[in-house]
Amino acid sequence: xxxxxxxxxxxxxxxxxxxxxxxxxxxxxxxxxxxxxxxxxxxxxxxxxxxxxxxxxxxxxxxxxxxxxxxxxxxxxxxxxxxxxxxxxxxxxxxxxxxxxxxxxxxxxxxxxxxxxxxxxxxxxxxxxxxxxxxxxxxxxxxxxxxxxxxxxxxxxxxxxxxxxxxxxxxxxxxxxxxxxxxxxxxxxxxxxxxxxxxxxxxxxxxxxxxxxxxxxxxxxxxxxxxxxxxxxxxxxxxxxxxxxxxxxxxxxxxxxxxxxxxxxxxxxxxxxxxxxxxxxxxxxxxxxxxxxxxxxxxxxxxxxxxxxxxxxxxxxxxxxxxxxxxxxxxxxxxxxxxxxxxxxxxxxxxxxxxxxxxxxxxxxxxxxxxxxxxxxxxxxxxxxxxxxxxxxxxxxxxxxxxxxxxxxxxxxxxxxxxxxxxxxxxxxxxxxxxxxxxxxxxxxxxxxxxxxxxxxxxxxxxxxxxxxxxxxxxxxxxxxxxxxxxxxxxxxxxxxxxxxxxxxxxxxxxxxxxxxxxxxxxxxxxxx
Amino acid sequence: xxxxxxxxxxxxxxxxxxxxxxxxxxxxxxxxxxxxxxxxxxxxxxxxxxxxxxxxxxxxxxxxxxxxxxxxxxxxxxxxxxxxxxxxxxxxxxxxxxxxxxxxxxxxxxxxxxxxxxxxxxxxxxxxxxxxxxxxxxxxxxxxxxxxxxxxxxxxxxxxxxxxxxxxxxxxxxxxxxxxxxxxxxxxxxxxxxxxxxxxxxxxxxxxxxxxxxxxxxxxxxxxxxxxxxxxxxxxxxxxxxxxxxxxxxxxxxxxxxxxxxxxxxxxxxxxxxxxxxxxxxxxxxxxxxxxxxxxxxxxxxxxxxxxxxxxxxxxxxxxxxxxxxxxxxxxxxxxxxxxxxxxxxxx
Ligand SMILES: Nc1ncnc2c1ncn2[C@@H]1O[C@H](COP(=O)(O)OP(=O)(O)O)[C@@H](O)[C@H]1O
Ligand SMILES: [Mg+2]
Numbered sequence: 001x002x003x004x005x006x007x008x009x010x011x012x013x014x015x016x017x018x019x020x021x022x023x024x025x026x027x028x029x030x031x032x033x034x035x036x037x038x039x040x041x042x043x044x045x046x047x048x049x050x051x052x053x054x055x056x057x058x059x060x061x062x063x064x065x066x067x068x069x070x071x072x073x074x075x076x077x078x079x080x081x082x083x084x085x086x087x088x089x090x091x092x093x094x095x096x097x098x099x100x101x102x103x104x105x106x107x108x109x110x111x112x113x114x115x116x117x118x119x120x121x122x123x124x125x126x127x128x129x130x131x132x133x134x135x136x137x138x139x140x141x142x143x144x145x146x147x148x149x150x151x152x153x154x155x156x157x158x159x160x161x162x163x164x165x166x167x168x169x170x171x172x173x174x175x176x177x178x179x180x181x182x183x184x185x186x187x188x189x190x191x192x193x194x195x196x197x198x199x200x201x202x203x204x205x206x207x208x209x210x211x212x213x214x215x216x217x218x219x220x221x222x223x224x225x226x227x228x229x230x231x232x233x234x235x236x237x238x239x240x241x242x243x244x245x246x247x248x249x250x251x252x253x254x255x256x257x258x259x260x261x262x263x264x265x266x267x268x269x270x271x272x273x274x275x276x277x278x279x280x281x282x283x284x285x286x287x288x289x290x291x292x293x294x295x296x297x298x299x300x301x302x303x304x305x306x307x308x309x310x311x312x313x314x315x316x317x318x319x320x321x322x323x324x325x326x327x328x329x330x331x332x333x334x335x336x337x338x339x340x341x342x343x344x345x346x347x348x349x350x351x352x353x354x355x356x357x358x359x360x361x362x363x364x365x366x367x368x369x370x371x372x373x374x375x376x377x378x379x380x381x382x383x384x385x386x387x388x389x390x391x392x393x394x395x396x397x398x399x400x401x402x403x404x405x406x407x408x409x410x411x412x413x414x415x416x417x418x419x420x421x422x423x424x425x426x427x428x429x430x431x432x433x434x435x436x437x438x439x440x441x442x443x444x445x446x447x448x449x450x451x452x453x454x455x456x457x458x459x460x461x462x463x464x465x466x467x468x469x470x471x472x473x474x475x476x477x478x479x480x481x482x483x484x485x486x487x488x489x490x491x492x493x494x495x496x497x498x499x500x501x502x503x504x505x506x507x508x509x510x511x512x513x514x515x516x517x518x519x520x521x522x523x524x525x526x527x528x529x
Numbered sequence: 530x531x532x533x534x535x536x537x538x539x540x541x542x543x544x545x546x547x548x549x550x551x552x553x554x555x556x557x558x559x560x561x562x563x564x565x566x567x568x569x570x571x572x573x574x575x576x577x578x579x580x581x582x583x584x585x586x587x588x589x590x591x592x593x594x595x596x597x598x599x600x601x602x603x604x605x606x607x608x609x610x611x612x613x614x615x616x617x618x619x620x621x622x623x624x625x626x627x628x629x630x631x632x633x634x635x636x637x638x639x640x641x642x643x644x645x646x647x648x649x650x651x652x653x654x655x656x657x658x659x660x661x662x663x664x665x666x667x668x669x670x671x672x673x674x675x676x677x678x679x680x681x682x683x684x685x686x687x688x689x690x691x692x693x694x695x696x697x698x699x700x701x702x703x704x705x706x707x708x709x710x711x712x713x714x715x716x717x718x719x720x721x722x723x724x725x726x727x728x729x730x731x732x733x734x735x736x737x738x739x740x741x742x743x744x745x746x747x748x749x750x751x752x753x754x755x756x757x758x759x760x761x762x763x764x765x766x767x768x769x770x771x772x773x774x775x776x777x778x779x780x781x782x783x784x785x786x787x788x789x790x791x792x793x794x795x796x797x798x799x800x801x802x803x804x805x806x807x808x809x810x811x812x813x814x815x816x817x818x819x820x821x822x823x824x825x826x827x828x829x830x831x832x833x834x835x836x837x838x839x840x841x842x843x844x845x846x847x848x849x850x851x852x853x854x855x856x857x858x859x860x861x862x863x864x865x866x867x868x869x870x871x872x873x874x875x876x877x
Pocket of ligand 1: 567570572590591592593594595596597598599
């Protein structure tokens with residue numbers, strides 16, 4: 001076919017120059033993400049984008065004109081530069097951390113709403129390309145808003161009191177934050193699959209975004225009034241940590257979104273598990289690096305705070321991974337390495353609830369090792385860590401076992417229900433002692449009752465050094481620890497068979513041969529319907 | 530873990546990087562003991578059949594028979610409970626990424642990005658299938674020509690008529706030049722004219738472009754003209770499949786009239802009086818291989834045991850016996866008859 005037959009924007013009969021231009025545009029966009037190209041085309045046509053864009057310009061214009069008219073003196077002598085910048089910045093921030101993420105959220109939802117998603121999913125586009133395309137188009141929109149506000153900021157920079165480093169810093173933060181928030185908005189849009197939830201999802205999304213704007217705007221104005229210590233290395237160290245943390249959660253959100261869009265027989269778990277584990281190790285590395293840098297060792301006090309964070313991380317990660325359906329698709333089994341030793345290394349990372357529990361247990365083991373192998377400055381700390389880990393293992397193990405059982409009873413029981421079950425169960429055991437105590441004769445007794453053992457929030461604080469602490473040499477402490485260890489071991493035993501099956505499903509070579517026989521194992525026994 | 534493809538069965542639809550055309554008559558689509566259960570409901574229950582390159586296969590069954598469910602599995606949008614399906618030799622369960630390259634799927638309902646125009650829409654899917662530069666432009670051009678949407682290229686999709694919109698949908702699944710096309714009730718809701726035109730296009734896919742086409746419908750007459758073969762499904766089970774003739778034979782066997790054909794005969798007006806009719810009846814009853822004779826004024830319906838040769842010989846003898854024959858034709862077992870006979874209206 002000759003090259004003059006078609007050009008995208010201008011078919012036959014169009015002016016030659018236009019034609020060449022559109023061919024050029026065609027070439028330029030050739031290697032770009034197809035979703036990005038589509039979204040930009042749609043955005044340029046959509047009234048919503050054009051209207052918001054014009055609105056932004058008009059408001060910024062009015063502000064500038066108002067400033068020039070009403071306080072001409074401040075313009076020349078006062079700190080108008082900074083104040084005007086902050087107003088422009090506020091307008092920009094609203095656009096890039098509320099409107100743009102909300103648009104990204106809506107655009108992903110509408111693929112499902114309008115029934116276009118399935119056709120995308122069977123094209124050559126990977127789920128990652130789809131997610132990245134949506135994110136990229138959000139970034140392009142942010143970029144457009146930035147370009148629009150630039151002349152105004154240039155105007156503010158000519159005035160007194162304009163702080164260039166601070167302004168650049170805030171603009172950079174807002175851009176980075178816009179990417180994070182857009183990614184989270186995209187992730188949340190992939191969670192809702194039923195229409196009814198989607199409407200609620202959009203509403204919730206909007207309020208979440210407004211709340212987030214309130215928090216971040218407050219923080220940024222704080223920066224601008226208190227100033228930023230650019231020459232303090234400690235500031236850069238913590239800024240670096242924040243950036244890495246935000247980046248890792250953005251990656252996590254991206255991976256969750258990708259997994260949600262991945263075909264059922266594909267791998268929806270390994271990526272998420274890798275990122276969650278990497279976050280944990282990065283956190284540990286940062287703690288170690290920080291203590292080396294400061295020349296201090298981590299005290300038990302610090303350790304307690306760090307442990308709270310780590311425990312929260314693994315409680316969520318464990319609840320997520322351990323409630324997955326115990327199933328390894330034929331397709332994934334085919335992709336496993338031939339080497340049996342390598343296969344063993346693969347076990348904790350492969351999809352399946354039992355393997356997910358194993359994955360969590362291994363990391364909890366690493367935490368315990370750190371607690372008992374390092375030399376801590378107090379002797380209550382290791383047993384406190386042990387107790388915390390026991391609670392985590394108990395709750396996750398029990399949740400996993402119950403989920404597995406409920407799935408047998410009602411096939412429509414989904415992983416999400418299992419996760420909700422764990423949360424509800426945690427809340428229930430946390431409040432039980434409070435209720436029992438409230439009903440008892442002496443509700444505010446400081447004495448430790450065995451019923452308090454049920455709640456981690458009643459028991460764990462007692463194991464720390466403090467006023468109500470149970471001393472290390474108190475036999476009660478040992479009883480508590482024994483009871484908790486027993487509970488954790490029982491919870492693991494309840495999953496022992498599933499874990500064994502989960503391991504052998506990956507390791508055993510025999511299953512490879514049965515793969516070719518064909519008929520079984522295409523779907524989990526209880527497939528969603 | 531990557532979605533990367535592993536060396537596996539060599540596909541008949543691929544030759545290195547370039548798509549290759551499989552020889553006409555090659556089975557490029559196969560369902561093998563396919564099952565899909567939704568809880569207790571057996572939406573697809575042990576379905577097996579093949580479809581061949583260069584042929585249109587009908588997938589016929591009443592609403593709720595399991596056509597869409599089967600086709601979604603073929604299109605790698607769903608997984609079978611058991612069994613497997615193969616497109617160009619690749620399993621839809623194990624190699625969905627490869628299958629997607631060979632397959633064009635047109636769902637029964639799908640979104641169309643109403644704010645885009647026709648070219649932009651096709652351009653987007655061409656990009657989504659990884660077509661770049663001139664290959665993309667050629668593919669779009671080809672689809673616009675084939676679907677005759679050239680004149681509407683700049684029109685926003687939401688302003689297209691239903692017929693044009695369906696054509697665009699057909700064009701969309703052709704954009705990456707797939708070897709196998711799976712079309713789920715493409716003619717549903719079209720007016721008769723649009724339906725005929727769409728049917729022509731689909732026919733061309735097989736005859737001109739040597740594609741394997743599987744097309745579903747609950748309307749039989751619609752398919753009998755363009756299909757080379759058909760599979761009849763009801764309540765998740767295949768009741769009959771094969772070429773149209775084979776299905777008709779199966780149906781005849783089913784009613785116990787193997788290799789016999791029903792014939793209709795009408796005497797010319799004015800020469801169909803009662804005596805002639807009586808004479809005809811007597812004459813017919815004397816003929817070998819003729820049975821089940823039924824008479825009405827000037828008309829006869831009967832069964833003839835035998836093939837076309839027997840039928841011509843009978844006609845010659847009729848004429849030489851002096852009957853003025855105005856009509857003489859077989860009351861064919863149409864696909865519709867076959868369908869009505871085979872299915873029993875089971876609903877789950
Ligand atoms: N996702 C689903 N969940 C539960 N039942 C379903 C689902 N999809 C289809 N079915 C049921 O499976 C049967 C076959 O449906 P379908 O394949 O759509 O029929 P057809 O396309 O032949 O009209 C129907 O009874 C339908 O209700
Ligand atoms: Mg259907």
